[in-house]
Amino acid sequence: QRRVFFFFFFFASFELRMMEQLLLHHDPADFHTPGFWDQFYSTLNHTPFEWYGDWQDFGGLLPCPCPSPVLVLGCGNSNLSFDLHRAGVQRVVSIDSCPAVVEEMQGKDPVGLEWRVMDMTQLSFPPDSFQTVFDKGALDALFSSDTPERRLAVRHMFTGINTCLAPDGRYVCITMAEPFILRALLEEGNKHQWAMQLQPFRPNDSKCDAFLLVATNTGEASLTLLPPLACSALVSLEEAMQCVHRH
Numbered sequence: 001q002r003r004v005f006f007f008f009f010f011f012a013s014f015e016l017r018m019m020e021q022l023l024l025h026h027d028p029a030d031f032h033t034p035g036f037w038d039q040f041y042s043t044l045n046h047t048p049f050e051w052y053g054d055w056q057d058f059g060g061l062l063p064c065p066c067p068s069p070v071l072v073l074g075c076g077n078s079n080l081s082f083d084l085h086r087a088g089v090q091r092v093v094s095i096d097s098c099p100a101v102v103e104e105m106q107g108k109d110p111v112g113l114e115w116r117v118m119d120m121t122q123l124s125f126p127p128d129s130f131q132t133v134f135d136k137g138a139l140d141a142l143f144s145s146d147t148p149e150r151r152l153a154v155r156h157m158f159t160g161i162n163t164c165l166a167p168d169g170r171y172v173c174i175t176m177a178e179p180f181i182l183r184a185l186l187e188e189g190n191k192h193q194w195a196m197q198l199q200p201f202r203p204n205d206s207k208c209d210a211f212l213l214v215a216t217n218t219g220e221a222s223l224t225l226l227p228p229l230a231c232s233a234l235v236s237l238e239e240a241m242q243c244v245h246r247h
Contacts, residue, residue, distance in 0.1 A: 031144045032153075037098040041077060046104060048079050051137030052174050052210040053203025055083035061201060061212055062172065065089050067131035071164065073120045073157075074138030077101050084134070085112050093130070095120065121153045123160030128169075133161050135173040139181065146180040158188040162217070169217045177211040185213060190221045199226035 030036045065088030075094035095118040105115045195218045200209035
């Protein structure tokens with residue numbers, strides 16, 4: 001089953017429009033093959049690729065600075081890790097399953113930033129390693145089609161996140177919140193007893209909203225929809241789904 005992707009709303013330059021076409025004309029199953037991302041980042045030729053906007057679009061919605069250390073999932077060659085460091089985060093660990101893009105980012109070698117080759121469904125960090133886990137489009141890429149195989153991969157990812165996230169740490173997710181992805185997010189947050197806040201934001205020059213979820217590892221599950229969605233706590237999953245997709 002092919003998905004309709006909304007990535008094209010977020011890329012303005014000709015080069016990135018070409019990357020949009022590369023994404024749109026591939027089967028989502030390709031996103032889980034090692035060679036796809038090697039080809040993708042090679043074609044970019046070191047041009048940073050930002051999923052769902054950049055720091056100026058959502059940085060003001062986050063606690064500043066994000067509690068350190070921070071783990072960035074599926075970092076690609078985005079500037080997010082640099083933006084977090086400039087915003088005051090002392091230690092940022094960024095992972096990606098594509099060795100070529102990790103090597104590219106390691107070559108930039110700024111103090112306080114680390115890059116590692118790692119599968120986000122097989123996180124190997126000790127318990128309570130991070131105060132913040134940042135996911136900017138990583139879940140959407142991993143969960144590119146609603147199949148049993150992809151749902152299992154998502155469960156593995158969230159189990160790893162919950163293990164390495166410190167008490168009162170935050171999982172920050174930027175997503176298009178397609179129905180099956182939003183359902184998985186809220187179900188996993190409830191299972192792991194996270195206090196979740198969800199709000200839309202409009203990336204610069206885009207025609208639709210992305211969504212920011214901030215889930216705090218409190219040991220007590222809750223969900224708050226922030227304006228302009230709503231401002232009520234303990235919203236049911238079905239009510240949240242309806243509210244987001246009416247928006």
